[in-house]
Amino acid sequence: MEEKTVIILGVKYKITDNVPFEDMPDNCDGCMDCTAKTIKLAKIEQNKNSVRDLDCYKRKVLRHEIIHAFLYESGIWSNSGNVTNWGLSEEITDWIAIQFPKMLKVFKEAECVD
Ligand SMILES: [Zn+2]
Numbered sequence: 074m075e076e077k078t079v080i081i082l083g084v085k086y087k088i089t090d091n092v093p094f095e096d097m098p099d100n101c102d103g104c105m106d107c108t109a110k111t112i113k114l115a116k117i118e119q120n121k122n123s124v125r126d127l128d129c130y131k132r133k134v135l136r137h138e139i140i141h142a143f144l145y146e147s148g149i150w151s152n153s154g155n156v157t158n159w160g161l162s163e164e165i166t167d168w169i170a171i172q173f174p175k176m177l178k179v180f181k182e183a184e185c186v187d
Contacts (some may be wrong), residue, residue, distance in 0.1 A: 074116075081139065082146035084110060088135070091116040103134040107145040112138045137170035
């Protein structure tokens with residue numbers, strides 16, 4: 074397993090990659106534990122059911138889990154307005170995970186991000 078640490082809104086999170094399947098929650102390729110301040114990524118191997126570019130997929134899964142941590146640490150994890158817990162929503166989290174690189178590129182081009 075490979076580990077690294079990131080700071081998310083001032084809180085240290087440990088990211089562990091290549092976690093054995095048996096040490097992951099059921100049916101998860103990634104998971105964020107807001108109590109343990111950890112993010113785990115499953116050890117994924119190419120097979121007939123997997124996507125072609127696993128590195129691309131794993132980067133997206135990591136962005137997804139980091140965004141969950143941002144939503145938690147920013148206090149909107151379960152206080153998400155009149156949509157039922159949108160901060161817990163897989164839809165908005167995946168949307169940000171997929172869109173963020175594009176947004177960052179635009180932010181850089183527009184020179185509105187450091
Ligand atoms: Zn999720």
